[in-house]
Amino acid sequence: xxxxxxxxxxxxxxxxxxxxxxxxxxxxxxxxxxxxxxxxxxxxxxxxxxxxxxxxxxxxxxxxxxxxxxxxxxxxxxxxxxxxxxxxxxxxxxxxxxxxxxxxxxxxxxxxxxxxxxxxxxxxxxxxxxxxxxxxxxxxxxxxxxxxxxxxxxxxxxxxxxxxxxxxxxxxxxxxxxxxxxxxxxxxxxxxxxxxxxxxxxxxxxxxxxxxxxxxxxxxxxxxxxxxxxxxxxxxxxxxxxxxxxxxxxxxxxxxxxxxxxxxxxxxxx
Ligand code: ADP
Ligand code: MG
Numbered sequence: 001x002x003x004x005x006x007x008x009x010x011x012x013x014x015x016x017x018x019x020x021x022x023x024x025x026x027x028x029x030x031x032x033x034x035x036x037x038x039x040x041x042x043x044x045x046x047x048x049x050x051x052x053x054x055x056x057x058x059x060x061x062x063x064x065x066x067x068x069x070x071x072x073x074x075x076x077x078x079x080x081x082x083x084x085x086x087x088x089x090x091x092x093x094x095x096x097x098x099x100x101x102x103x104x105x106x107x108x109x110x111x112x113x114x115x116x117x118x119x120x121x122x123x124x125x126x127x128x129x130x131x132x133x134x135x136x137x138x139x140x141x142x143x144x145x146x147x148x149x150x151x152x153x154x155x156x157x158x159x160x161x162x163x164x165x166x167x168x169x170x171x172x173x174x175x176x177x178x179x180x181x182x183x184x185x186x187x188x189x190x191x192x193x194x195x196x197x198x199x200x201x202x203x204x205x206x207x208x209x210x211x212x213x214x215x216x217x218x219x220x221x222x223x224x225x226x227x228x229x230x231x232x233x234x235x236x237x238x239x240x241x242x243x244x245x246x247x248x249x250x251x252x253x254x255x256x257x258x259x260x261x262x263x264x265x266x267x268x269x270x
Contacts, residue, residue, distance in 0.1 A: 033255030057235025
C-alpha cells in the first residue's frame, strides 16, 4: 500500500569527524522525538559500525538489505528500510561491509552523489518528512555522500576541552561540498552534548562554542545522563527507554527547537 503523502523531505546530515561526540545518540533521539509527534522519519545509518542500527533494536539478522546495497547495487531505499518499534520511524541499516564503499567506488562517476541519487526517489514519493543521516567519525566518501545528499548539516559537539579542535576541518569540508557538489548546503545547527554541570570546563566550552557559532548553537544543551548511555544496549531510543530522565527531556526540547527552525526553512523554501 503506498504510504500517505507528507510534506517535502528535509535531509539532515549529523556529522562531526570526531568519534564519541554524540552523533548517533543525537540522530536516534531526534528521530524518535520527531516520530513521536507524528512525523514520518527515516534514519540512515551511514557508519559501518552500525551503532544506530543496533541502538534502534535492529540486530544484524534483520538487516537483509543495507545502505551498502543501496549505494553499490542500486537497491531502493524503500526496499532496504526496516520498520522500528516506533511506528513513524524507519531505519536504513548498515553493516561493516559499508567500510569498503570508498575503495569499491574508486573513481566511479557520481561517486559522491550515490546517496543523493538514491534519495531522489524518496523525495519524489514524499513518504517521509525527515531523513537524518548518522555519519561515521571521519570525513570520508560516506560523509561526503551524506553532505551532498543533505539540505543541512547538524553538528553535535561534546562539552570537553578539545571540542572546537577539528571543527575548522569540518567547516572546510562543508564549504568544499557547498562549492562543488551541493551549493544549497547549510549548517542546520550545533548541539552541545554530554554537558556536565559539575564541571566548570563544560560551561567554558559552551561559552566558547556560542561565541564562535552564535545563534547556530541550539539553546537546548544535552546533559550527560547515564540513562541515555544505557538505552542503546536495550535497542531503544532513550526517549522510549526512560522518557522522564534528564537526557530524554533535553532531546525532546531539542527536537522542538529543531522543528521551529525547520518550519522557518520550509516556509522560506516555498
Ligand atoms: P558518536 O556517534 O559521535 O561516536 P555516540 O552517540 O555513539 O557518539 O556517543 C558516544 C558514547 O557516549 C556512547 O557510549 C553513548 O552512549 C554515550 N553518550 C552519548 N550521549 C550521552 C549523554 N548525553 N549522556 C551520557 N552518555 C552519552
Ligand atoms: Mg556514531
